[in-house]
Amino acid sequence: MSKTKKSNKKQFWMVVLGIFFVIGLTIGGVYFLDNRGSISAGTMGPEGGPVEFVEGEMPTLEEAETTNAASMPARPDHDEGGTSFNSQSLISMLQMVGQILLVVIIVAGGQWLFTRLRSRRNRAPAQAG
């Protein structure tokens, strides 16, 4: 094996190792934070309820079911993995594409404007001289 090929192989494996190091660090970090309860602290209460609920204030599941079951209509459960091709999911997908396009236009426009302004600034002293 030639020297360059050997060095290429070494560099490639260094990159692989580096990527797995970052992945390991992220997973380890997030697992550690979850064990300490730091992830849930900022977003949800200890039982998964919103932060504004104080312990004891939130009704238990049984209480909630008995008080609201009669008055609430049956809600279709969308979280159980059923598929549905409706306009809502299509709109959501288009929204995401639009979001990406908006960022692309802003960044590309900014780059174009920056290059134009810089070339104009470089041209101005040359014309003055």
Next chain:
Amino acid sequence: MLAKLKMSTTKRNLLVDLLIVSGFLLAMQRHLTGLTLHELLGVALGVGFLTHVLLHWRWVYETTRRLFSKAKAQARINYVLNLGLLTAFTLIIFSGFMISEEVLPMIGLEGVRGGSWKWLHTASADAVVWLVALHIALHWKWILNAGKKYLFGWLSQRRKTAVISPETAVVNSSEVTI
């Protein structure tokens, strides 16, 4: 056989990127795909993302080496953004595994269905949309050129032949008469 399968680096990169983007857009629509396909797509996206990074391993190596010395500002911004993407993708896939209801049971494991993992999964997915958008924005020139060449190349070729064909027809007819 292998020679027939060989393609240019740009074409291969474009193909992998297109697969990742379309897979990502589809995986983000859980109600459209269903939970099983959503989870399987997530696993495939993880593999695709790693493939994408490894296809650019030389850039990763060179930029890491020059990060604190000779690297250009744009390369540095790109590097930080890509590191953020790697972290966010890792978070999506790991938290996805933790709340998995289909893929993990397939291999005989049980996930935890905690609120914090679900929140982390959603939050990192939302962040990834912005990061992917920025990643595409920083590479839009390459995407445009590669797309023009490999996706819409047939359009310009068709236009060229449409312009050339009357002349060639004359040449051909003159050849025939002579």
